[in-house]
Amino acid sequence: MRVLIVEDEARLARLLALELEHAGFDTVTATTGREALDRSTQGDFDCMLLDVMLPDLSGFEVCRRTRQMGDMPIIIVSARGQVPDKVAGLELGADDYVVKPVNSEELAARIRAVARRRDLVNQPDLRRYRIGNVVLLPEQHQVLVDGQVVPFTPLEFRMLEHFLREINRVQSRNALLDAVWGVDFAGDTNLVEVTVGRLRRRLADAHSDATIETVRGVGYVLRSPPQ
Ligand code: CA
Numbered sequence: 001m002r003v004l005i006v007e008d009e010a011r012l013a014r015l016l017a018l019e020l021e022h023a024g025f026d027t028v029t030a031t032t033g034r035e036a037l038d039r040s041t042q043g044d045f046d047c048m049l050l051d052v053m054l055p056d057l058s059g060f061e062v063c064r065r066t067r068q069m070g071d072m073p074i075i076i077v078s079a080r081g082q083v084p085d086k087v088a089g090l091e092l093g094a095d096d097y098v099v100k101p102v103n104s105e106e107l108a109a110r111i112r113a114v115a116r117r118r119d120l121v122n123q124p125d126l127r128r129y130r131i132g133n134v135v136l137l138p139e140q141h142q143v144l145v146d147g148q149v150v151p152f153t154p155l156e157f158r159m160l161e162h163f164l165r166e167i168n169r170v171q172s173r174n175a176l177l178d179a180v181w182g183v184d185f186a187g188d189t190n191l192v193e194v195t196v197g198r199l200r201r202r203l204a205d206a207h208s209d210a211t212i213e214t215v216r217g218v219g220y221v222l223r224s225p226p227q
Contacts, residue, residue: 001112002028002044002045003028003049004036004039004048004049005027005029006031006033006035006050006059006062007029007049007077008053008055013029014029019108020107020108022104025111028045032054032055033055033062034056036062036066037065040072046115047072047074047115049075049077049111050062050063050074050076050077051077051078052079052080052089053078053079053080059076059078060092063092063093063094066093067092067093071118071122073114073115074095074096074114075111076089076098077107078098078099078100079100080099085097090148096113114147117147117149120144121137127139129165129167131209131224131225132209132210133146134209134210138161145203145206145207145208146207150208156195156202158179159196162180163220163222168224169221172219175219176220177191177192180195210222210225
């Protein structure tokens with residue numbers, strides 16, 4: 001696997017490169033934000049390790065621009081470990097956020113994890129549903145938002161899968177009861193409302209593009225986001 005190390009501190013860049021190469025990765029180092037952007041368009045990298053405090057562009061800006069160009073996995077490696085920094089990085093599309101000083105074994109494991117998730121999402125013969133930044137993999141029983149696995153309860157998962165299968169088609173409460181709980185389930189439609197509420201919260205907390213709308217007097221619908 002090829003890793004692009006973006007780090008302006010020469011000693012740290014060298015150390016990271018040595019340790020990752022020892023762990024079996026090929027590495028290329030960029031020492032500025034602009035060099036990182038140039039390199040990332042040239043080479044085919046499995047992951048970018050991205051420092052935040054760079055001499056020209058900030059790592060966050062590099063992250064934002066890289067995300068506009070493609071879906072290369074990005075791990076931000078920063079001395080800044082505050083929650084707002086992490087949130088900012090992840091919202092700009094980073095796949096993971098690691099605080100310095102880093103342990104190279106942990107970093108190697110995280111690189112493999114983000115690369116694996118990206119492969120999973122892009123695997124051509126895999127059945128999946130996609131809406132905006134949300135991908136649902138029925139066979140893996142996994143939901144990814146921006147490439148990150150988000151935990152869903154089995155009920156929420158079945159409901160989301162049903163909404164994705166019936167995208168843009170309004171679902172009545174009874175249709176949802178049948179599809180999610182089973183035809184013979186003599187439940188009441190409050191269950192549907194409660195579960196829709198949970199599913200909405202879960203999707204919102206993960207900053208997903210998918211929102212479930214209420215259609216007054218009819219039911220609910222998951223609409224594809226505007227292009
Ligand atoms: Ca730096």
